[in-house]
Amino acid sequence: MPKARTKKEAPQPAEEEDLVMEETPTSHQPGAEVNDDASMADPDAEEGGGAEDEDEDAEEEEAQRVKILPGSTATAASFEFLNEGHTLGNALRYVIMKNPDVEFCAYAIPHPSEPKMNVRIQTYEGTTAIEALEKGLRDIQELCDVVSDKFVAARDDFKA
Secondary structure, three states: OOOOOOOOOOOOOOOOEEOOOOOOOOOOOOOOOOOOHHHHOOOOOOOOOOHHHHHHHHHHHHOOOEEEOOOOOOOEEEEEEEOOOHHHHHHHHHHHHOOOOEEEEEEEOOOOOOOEEEEEEEEOOOOOHHHHHHHHHHHHHHHHHHHHHHHHHHHHHHHO
């Protein structure tokens, strides 16, 4: 009878850390208006907002969609994205691996019935996994902006 294997437990931090990006990149897509919180308000609602707008803002702030998983270090970290799948995972993996400071990057969907995606990033000394993730997300956004601009230009040429 084979012996049962025991798995060595890695030390776990006291509590999970939430990833907080210093700057959230803004989209430069045509037709996208970059306004303050007023752009999110209902256009038919009276100005002044009231308690309802404050409650909605509080709910949006509480919904953290990216967090660092336990056991991460500065140069090797795992991130959990909520409500994301293969579309972002594969694109993010590809863009992050283009970064010469990144040694390894992979993503996984732990279970198809859970709306979660995990990304693992390992970097060389001199840069952190968080910096690599932020750069990857900015690069994807810039790529999407270029594709959108070219699409709009081609559509306008076709209509003309």
